[in-house]
Amino acid sequence: MSSPLAHGILVTIIGEAVLQDRLIHLLTKLGVSGYTIVPAQGAGSHGKRMGDMAGYNTNIEIKTIVDPETSAQLLEDLKPFQATHALIAFQQKVEGLFD
Secondary structure, eight states, X not given: OOOOOEEEEEEEEEEXXXXXXXXXXXXXXXXXXXXXXXXXXXXXXTEEXXXXXXXXXXXXXXXXXXXXXHHHHHHHHHGGGGGTSOEEEEEEEEEESOO
8 A cells, every 4th residue: 555645835946047046045044954946938027038048048947845834934035135136936735745
């Protein structure tokens, strides 16, 4: 018989690549045990982000699975970044094979 699935909150952050080190520092400060970072392309209210030149007009997407309290704090701590950079973040309840 299989074990029950784990439950958590998936936080997705899409923002300017220049924020990467600061965002990793924030995740580390909050005790996040793991995250995934991938380059991101697209368009939105801040214009097109094509990702064709490293470090210029590029975005990253960071995903992490955390508990509800950490998710709430992370989203709160991300708000100041929106004043000076293109950044969105959202959370979703997830269940799956993770610890």
